[in-house]
Amino acid sequence: MKFKKSLLFSIALIAMLVLLAGCGGGTTEGPAADENTAVEETMKPITLKYADFFPNTHPTSIAMMQHWGKRVEEVTDGLVKVDYYPAGTLLKNGDIYEGVVSGVADVGHDVSGYNIGRLPVLNAMYVGGIEYKSAKVASYVARDLVNELKPKELEDTQLMFIYGISPGVLMTTKPVRTMEDLKGMQIRASGANVDTLELLGAVPVGITIAESYDSMSKGVVDGAILPAEPLKAFKLGEVTKYVTQSSVIYNTVHWCTMNKDVWNSFPKDIQDAINEVNEEVFMVATELWDKEGGLSQQGLDFAVENGNEIITLSDEENARWKEKLKPLQGEYAKSLDEKGIDGQAVMAKVVELTDKYNNEFHK
Secondary structure, three states, X not given: OHHHHHHXXXXXXXXXXXXXXXXXXXXXXXXXXXXXXXXXXXXXXXXXXXXXXXXXXXXHHHHHHHHHHHXXXXXXOOOEEEEEEOOOOOOOOOOHHHHHHHOOOOEEEEEHHHHOOOOOOHHHHHOOOOOOOOHXXXXXHHHHHHHHHOXXXXXXXXXXXXXXXXXXXXXXXXXXXXXXXXXXXXXXXXXXXXXXXXXXXXXXEEOOHHHHHHHHXXXXXXXXXXXXXXXXXXXXXXXXXXXXXXXXXXXXXXXXXXXXXXXXXXXXXXXXXXXXXXXXXXXXXXXXXXXXXXXXXXXXXXXXXXXXXXXXXXXXXXXXXXXHHOHXXXXXXXXXXXXXXXXXXXXXXXXXXXXXXXXXXXX
């Protein structure tokens, strides 16, 4: 009798456990899933402050930064919203990275060249004499450089995405067809582009993109070294007369990053959803400048419409410039060594990745 009661009790207990397991559903299993669900259920909606230097009418702002904000809200079902502060209204060029670290902004987008001391590994991609044949090449190099070297300079924020814009151009009020033509010309520059211009004989002047129009129109500088896109986006094609193209004189790296504490406050499924958006926006960046009718071509077309002459260096002249700039790689490596960073390893990785993606995308 006791055995029968014990058997009946055991059967009832097993049935109850099966029923409870079934009620748990098939989407979450185990303590980690229960903990994540609990966090998500108690997570309050948050609105992120996104600082940017681009005006909200800029094509990059629309296609990348504003798109990022809209997509983040969509993939998080409205739990994460984004207030976008364009044109330096929250933080200015060069102040954005530290502003994200301190929490003035939750998310920020800026140019590495404005933080050459703060972001030395990223600025290795600015060194003249390294040939980036397209923005797509520069973007993949920047992405892999960060993924493979994991530079300590980025550890106090959570990188969302990074991309490159290349090749740059010289936009000037006097023609530049040879290295000698640059001698003594005052040219707007930032980051390691300063060293590039000095070695080529020009006088670099440290001003922002936003200040370039007035500086050129008033004759404060003779030109600027920038991507072709600002010729239209910042109307620089209105105050220049010549645009000189070379694949070895200019590159720049842009990044978007998030405050570390804000990122760590999100449950894993929210982080995963945002990372999917990051990858989506990175892919936009790889095509935005290079494609037919893209931002680079639009800039050059705008310059021509405003009477500019487009000058392309001859192969021989371009080779002269590349050879002249070659020592910059060793010099920059030494500057990294002085910061406790293996400069030779960084520069070797930049060259390796550049060769890889030049060959992959430009056979």
